[in-house]
Amino acid sequence: MKITARDKLLKAKVGIMINRPFYSSLLLNLKMIENKSGSVWTDGTVISYDLSFFDACSVEEVEGVLVHELHHIILFHHLREGGRDHKNWNIATDYAINTELVDAGMRLPEGVLVDAVYRGMSAEQIYQKREKEEKQNKGKGEGEGQEEGEGETDNSNQSQSQSQSQSQSQAAPAWGGVEPAPRGEEEKQEQVWKERIVTAVMVAQGRGHVPGFAARLVEGIVSPKVDWWVRLRDFVDRAACGKNDYDAMRSNPRYTHTGFCLPALFSGSIRVTAAIDTSGSIDAQALGKFESELQEILDTMNAEITVLYCDSQLYPEHSRVFVSGDTIEFTPVGGGGTDFRPVFDSLEEDKPVTLLYFTDLYGRFPEYKPEYPVMWVVPGNSRECAPFGEVVNID
Numbered sequence: 001m002k003i004t005a006r007d008k009l010l011k012a013k014v015g016i017m018i019n020r021p022f023y024s025s026l027l028l029n030l031k032m033i034e035n036k037s038g039s040v041w042t043d044g045t046v047i048s049y050d051l052s053f054f055d056a057c058s059v060e061e062v063e064g065v066l067v068h069e070l071h072h073i074i075l076f077h078h079l080r081e082g083g084r085d086h087k088n089w090n091i092a093t094d095y096a097i098n099t100e101l102v103d104a105g106m107r108l109p110e111g112v113l114v115d116a117v118y119r120g121m122s123a124e125q126i127y128q129k130r131e132k133e134e135k136q137n138k139g140k141g142e143g144e145g146q147e148e149g150e151g152e153t154d155n156s157n158q159s160q161s162q163s164q165s166q167s168q169s170q171a172a173p174a175w176g177g178v179e180p181a182p183r184g185e186e187e188k189q190e191q192v193w194k195e196r197i198v199t200a201v202m203v204a205q206g207r208g209h210v211p212g213f214a215a216r217l218v219e220g221i222v223s224p225k226v227d228w229w230v231r232l233r234d235f236v237d238r239a240a241c242g243k244n245d246y247d248a249m250r251s252n253p254r255y256t257h258t259g260f261c262l263p264a265l266f267s268g269s270i271r272v273t274a275a276i277d278t279s280g281s282i283d284a285q286a287l288g289k290f291e292s293e294l295q296e297i298l299d300t301m302n303a304e305i306t307v308l309y310c311d312s313q314l315y316p317e318h319s320r321v322f323v324s325g326d327t328i329e330f331t332p333v334g335g336g337g338t339d340f341r342p343v344f345d346s347l348e349e350d351k352p353v354t355l356l357y358f359t360d361l362y363g364r365f366p367e368y369k370p371e372y373p374v375m376w377v378v379p380g381n382s383r384e385c386a387p388f389g390e391v392v393n394i395d
């Protein structure tokens with residue numbers, strides 16, 4: 001008896017449930033709806049499929065298609081298209097997914113886009129690479145005069161692009177599409193899928209089946225739940241030990257809890273500068289928490305803490321140095337606009353071991369990156385970024 005497409009889909013789902021707990025946990029969050037378009041796609045809320053597409057697939061290939069769709073979501077492809085060309089974004093995201101799936105032994109239907117040249121690249125990188133190659137190919141087609149063009153694009157990938165002659169005019173794959181998330185739901189989608197991924201990894205851990213990439217995914221996309229004050233102390237401790245490679249820490253936060261390295265490696269006191277942005281309204285509760293944390297650092301780390309106040313200008317007459325045995329008490333002054341530069345300028349001559357800057361990050365940053373590590377201590381859940389240093393939110 002011939003197995004129907006509907007049976008294949010059912011068997012594929014059961015197969016995922018039994019053998020792939022990570023994916024099965026994720027799949028449960030998606031509505032499966034039928035369409036008549038001949039394709040399969042997802043937008044992060046549903047997986048839409050045309051049963052007839054599964055006619056030519058084996059059960060393993062249907063499993064592969066479902067897992068492929070889940071990968072679009074867990075890599076947030078439905079949220080990252082931006083202003084890119086929809087078809088070419090689909091092609092790029094498929095290359096990003098399929099190499100990994102094939103490496104993991106998944107079976108995928110005919111017509112799958114796989115190319116080892118894209119191994120390890122993000123969809124954005126693939127998209128850009130293909131776009132660049134397309135431009136170069138066009139340039140060649142239109143004669144010699146066009147070729148010199150943009151300096152940047154000419155250098156690095158020339159040899160590769162000549163051996164790789166795929167062009168952006170390639171047809172989109174017939175299956176496994178990704179559509180942008182429904183309008184207005186983007187932020188919610190990001191949040192809920194992060195939570196679902198973490199849950200899925202936990203479920204899979206319980207059953208001893210966590211795909212390697214899934215663990216990496218969690219590490220990479222979900223910031224670890226570490227209390228802000230642990231991060232703050234760890235940061236100061238690292239600065240004191242000269243171990244603050246803070247750019248690396250930004251991309252791969254890893255917080256050691258091996259205890260302070262002091263005083264074994266450091267005989268003098270650690271000179272910490274704490275700057276407080278006094279423009280506009282200050283979140284008093286967060287400032288209070290920052291104050292007591294500085295006190296903790298003062299008491300336990302043989303530190304010397306200089307507190308500065310700055311809005312659009314510095315108030316040197318109000319700055320104060322606290323040493324071991326002192327009680328830290330902030331006396332904020334100011335209330336004007338926000339400029340971070342006066343603080344950095346004032347520290348140029350006599351650099352601290354580290355600077356902790358209490359601010360909402362709405363202000364003017366210096367043009368240069370200072371030589372000492374900087375931590376921006378930000379009240380609330382603001383997602384503002386700083387051009388350098390680490391950001392920690394006081395919750």
Ligand SMILES: [Zn+2]
Pocket residue numbers: 068072090093094175176177178
């Ligand atoms: Zn796809």
